[in-house]
Amino acid sequence: MSMIPNDIPEPKKGLISRPESTLPTPVLSPSNSIGPSPAFSTVLQSPAVSEFELEQEQNPFDKIDDGWRIPECWGHRGASASFPENTKASFVEACKAGADGIETDIHITADNQLVLFHDPELHRTTDGQGLIHKLPWKGVLEHVRTTKAPHQPIPKFTEVLEILLKPENINVKLNIDCKVENDPAKLFGLIKDVVESYNGWETKLAPRLILGIWHPKFIAPACSILPYLPRYAISMSLSQTRKYFFENCHGFSIMYEVLASSDGAKFRKECQSKGKWICAWTVNEKEEMRQCGRWGIRSVISDKPDVWRRIRKEIESDRAKALKPTLQSYILPFLQTKNYWFQYQRLANEETEYLEREGGTFDIPIPVVSLGIAKPSDSM
Template sequence: MSDIDKPTNGMIPTSRPESTLPTPALSPSNSAGPSPAFSTVLQSPAVSEFELENPFDKLQSQAGGDGWNIPECWGHRGASASFPENTKASFVEACKAGADGIETDIHITADNVLVLFHDPELHRTTDGEGLIHKQPWNGVLEHVRTKKAPHQPIPRFTEVLDILLQPENINVKLNIDCKVENDPVKLFGLIKDVVQGYEDWQNRLAPRLILGIWHPKFITPACTILPYLPRYAISMSLPQCRKYFFDNCHGFSILYETLASSDGARFRAECAAKGKSICAWTVNSEEEMRQCGRWGVKSVISDKPDLWRSIRKEIETDRVKALKPTIQSYILPFLNPRYYWFYHQRLAREETEYLEREGGTFDIHLPEISLGLSKPPHTTTI
């Protein structure tokens, strides 16, 4: 078990209150990313579930004390179906909706402030223009607001950590998606400085933070600068995961549609055999959420943590009934072209081209790296 799975020292789980924010009706996220592959959410066929295993038979055989756990739900950019993505309002709403974690993206401004934002440029979601890394926070980016109402400022990294440290959120995790446009040494150094500036950070923060990495160039700096934080490879390509990340990462954050393929079934088995966690993204439909439960993944990354909360209650009441496949489970993968392998393989190819264009080739030399996590050092804050 990695440190991320262990309870935080001295922390007693608390219930989170129901949301008091006026949450709009949930609808599919319109989120898009800076790369070609981020512009569309695609799906691939789950044919392997019929050829290789019967999910319901497996479920029945595990209905007892089998070590199976309900997947966690990590709010994708917060509760981004309800509030502007990657904003304090979105993060707070995700916590109030019962999310077990928050997934967010990080960039560095020109004056070395860490901000939580998906794209390298401002124009898609805000009234700002230009690249984040070329503009300072002070006097410029601090005044930018989201186009989507309620109009929100760009949050700094410290602000999401402050949310996590609220008493009602002491068990909420933070999955930090480290964008490839960043210099990894500089990024991890700044993250380290911010985290270690909090009192008792070793117990209150470090056990709840996860580094999400897209490119192998982030592995060695992560091990060197933040050796006490788990590393999750983020990918759409399973061959890429096996070749570049499997021996050096504790878990994987994988496009749902990729996991639903025949190779996805094999990869899930490989990870289970090696004790590696799997997160599926971005999962916004009831059927896909239930399928993640049948697979037994570590977490569901969703724009709609409130929807997952209702499904979770069903699972807690009657697991077998809640996760039993329906006709929809078997038929839908064949009716939508998004479920076929050529869609997610095209996505993976386009994404790899983008990542290598921004971050350089994946074929870099890595020293021998231990998967063991260091114990956070004890430091004195001033």
């Protein structure tokens, strides 16, 4: 989830195991790129911002009772422990592994295409070079392939939506991590155009999409352009989350180690009392998955949805036994430096420095926005 280079329908009550998907992992052509991608520069106009009539001020999660429920699992960039991150193969594999959702990252190319990729530049995970926003899809990015096998192309936003629209994936959600390098109005305008181009988007897509935002400058544009999508603030800092996002977002996607702290416990109670959802990232260890189950939060984001599925089956079979703390539960956190305050605070400081360098200061005027979710039909 970190940006440093290195729906929502009501949850159904009861614990139900999802059947194995028969969806095959796609076979994609090898790269025909013969070298680093050339750089291009294009000046684009931001699409118009549309107005929507909101429903009465209401938190869409107020109807959820306070009772414990098993968390969902959202595949981090798909099933990125098994396949190259943010690729069609990774998304399909996450669905086959029983993920309740897919978490992915979005950027805009120089020719106004939406692509799913984590970093602003290509070199860490692909055979390409350069910044995505300076490169066109046509003729350049379409030929880039991942360096990790099986070598995959960069997917367009439409491709993940088509995976979600397959009958076997009709309940899978999509958490869209909106990278700070993007212009909010242009990004949300393009997302709106793509989503609303599908027949039946009001019922088939909109209820399953979530906007993940890192910077407060995304709040007002998200509310005005995509008011029918809930907003999740993504953060490593609870103080920032409380100051800039708590009153204007429906949920929070927070680094696991922060949620596991004493302040994290207070934050979890605050969210429960206010009807806010919490998602923890990136949770790959079994004991941490069980801890998320003990917390009863909304969801876990994991590179390993197949591992979570096994944990979930244990919980469904015998919740008390599966979630009973062991000696390892108490000792393990002290054996890993990532759980110490100075470690995750350092990462949070670095993240804030990066976000403000790319997106500007957090201390901007934030207008009062509605937490009501507009009906998709209001946009027609």
